[in-house]
Every structure is written in C-alpha cells, then in structure tokens.
Amino acid sequence: MTSSTFDSTLSSLGIGRSGTAATPTTTTQAASQTLDQSDFLQLMTAQLKNQDPFNPVDNTQMVAQMAQFSSVAGISQMNTTLTQIADKLGATSAxxxxxxxxxxxxxxxxxxxxRTSGGIAGAVQLGDDATDVTVAISDANGNLLKTMSLGAQDKGTVSFDWDGTNDAGESAGSGPFTVTTYATNNGTTVNSQALVWAPVAAxxxxxxxxxQLTxxxxxxxxxxxxxxxx
Incomplete structure (x- = not known):
C-alpha cells in the first residue's frame, strides 16, 4: 500500500499519522487519538479493501500482522486478569x-x-524531624487541661501517655478529651497528626x-x- 493510500486510510478512521487525531470531513464526532483492537481490525479491513489488485498484500505480512494482533490482545487480557488478582489479594476480606x-x-x-485507670495514651505522627513536639489536651468545652512537651523527635511515630491530671494535679475526669499536636524544627512548622487509641464499635x-471501622x-x-x- 502506498504512503498516500495509508494516510488516506488513517484519515478515514479519524487517526493522524503522527499520532494526533485527524479531522474527518464527513463527521463531527471527536476522533480517537489511540489505536485499540477495534481500530486495528478496521485498519486491516481498510487495507485489504484498498490494496492494489495487481500487487496484493503478501500472505506472510498478513499472518505476521494477525500474530501481532493476537499477541497484543493476549497481553492486554493478561494484564487485566493480573490487575484483578492484585486487587483481590490487596483487599481486606469481610x-x-x-x-x-x-x-x-x-x-x-x-x-x-x-481509660479506666485515668488519662489517655496516643501518639504523634511526624512528617519530618522536629526539634520540639508538644501535645495539648483539652476538655469537651475546649478548656486546656495539660500541655506536654516531647522534646526533639525524629520523623515517624512518637508515643505519649497522659496520666489524666491537669496542670494543677487534679483529675480531669473521663473525657472526652481533645488532642492537639504542634511540631517545629528550629522555628519552622513540621506537619504533625494526632493518633488516638479507640475501641472498634462496628x-x-x-x-x-x-x-470502614466505626x-x-x-x-x-x-x-x-x-x-x-x-
């Protein structure tokens, strides 16, 4: 098939030789910019229809194209199957x-x-190393009960334990308590996330x-x- 005939075939399918979509003259539908299995079959059919009857496509070339198509289709199906298997293995069962x-x-x-014994335990998840990490614990009304300094800490998870007494040494009750974390590295704010212990109700x-856990x-x-x- 000549270059001009091949370009014409691609154009009729809405596909440009360079990989960008060609603008069809007979339709306003958006042209595809990639070749899938359906496009491959249409292209092969168009190639057969437009071949020179005095110089038809060689059988060897046709077999090679069909083999290539079969191989690509097989790989595509295998990738889909492997993805489904990976998703299944990675999912949490009931x-x-x-x-x-x-x-x-x-x-x-x-x-x-x-806790029954008083206070709470938790942790701080640090996004980077910090020179100062602070945990502030407040009551349900937002009143500050206790401020704990954990000092300098490396990136990662840092545990803390509060005995349940406020800054005056008095019992703060059973809560609920609000935990707020602050972290800096030589004055620069470091991303921090409070982690709390909680029972799984449902x-x-x-x-x-x-x-989802409740x-x-x-x-x-x-x-x-x-x-x-x-």
Whole structure:
C-alpha cells in the first residue's frame, strides 16, 4: 500500500499519522487519538479493501500482522486478569474487617476517651524531624487541661501517655478529651497528626471500596488508616 493510500486510510478512521487525531470531513464526532483492537481490525479491513489488485498484500505480512494482533490482545487480557488478582489479594476480606470489632486500634483522630485507670495514651505522627513536639489536651468545652512537651523527635511515630491530671494535679475526669499536636524544627512548622487509641464499635462493608471501622469519638475510618492494634 502506498504512503498516500495509508494516510488516506488513517484519515478515514479519524487517526493522524503522527499520532494526533485527524479531522474527518464527513463527521463531527471527536476522533480517537489511540489505536485499540477495534481500530486495528478496521485498519486491516481498510487495507485489504484498498490494496492494489495487481500487487496484493503478501500472505506472510498478513499472518505476521494477525500474530501481532493476537499477541497484543493476549497481553492486554493478561494484564487485566493480573490487575484483578492484585486487587483481590490487596483487599481486606469481610472476616478480616470483622475481626477488628471489640479491639482497640491506634488511628488518626483528635478525640479520645479516658481509660479506666485515668488519662489517655496516643501518639504523634511526624512528617519530618522536629526539634520540639508538644501535645495539648483539652476538655469537651475546649478548656486546656495539660500541655506536654516531647522534646526533639525524629520523623515517624512518637508515643505519649497522659496520666489524666491537669496542670494543677487534679483529675480531669473521663473525657472526652481533645488532642492537639504542634511540631517545629528550629522555628519552622513540621506537619504533625494526632493518633488516638479507640475501641472498634462496628464495621461496615460497602459494596464498592474499603471496609470502614466505626470508632467512638473519631467516627468512621478506612481499615488502611489503622496504625496499630492493641
């Protein structure tokens, strides 16, 4: 097939030789910029229709094109299958999610309830090294109860434990408490996230998406947000 005939065939399919879409003269539909299996078959059919009857396409070339098409189709189907397998293996099963019920997990959150023995435990997730890390604990009305300095800390998870007494040494009750974190590195703010321990009250399994855990005071979080299980 000559170059001009090949270009004409591509143009009739709405495909430019350079890979950009050609503008069809007989339709206003947006032209595709990529070749899929359907386009390949249309192109091959157009090639057969427009071949020179005195110099038809060589059988060897035709077999090679069909073999290439079969190979590409097979690889595409295999990639789809492998993706589905990977998604299945990476997903949390219903039994895995339900096993969290009744357990206590460490997860991102700012509200925590006091332990039976008093106070709360938690952690700070640091996005970078910090020269100063501070945890402030307030009551349900926003009144500051305790400020704890954790000093200089490396990037990662830093645990803290509050005994449940305020700055005056008095019991702060059972909560709920609000946890706020601050972190700086030589005066520059460092990204920090409070992590609190909370019991898993319920699990929801949406038809599409990740399993959700219901934590009192925190709300619903995806299973992937769990940092640690107590």
């Amino acid at each position: 039994s895995d999610a339900l096993s969290y019920v009744g357990k206590t997990v460490l997860a991102p959150g700012n509200v925590a309830y006091g 699990v929801s399994m949406p038809s599409d998406g990740e399993a 934590l009192p005071g925190v709300g619903q979080i995806p299973v992937s947000d769990v940092v640690e299980v107590g």
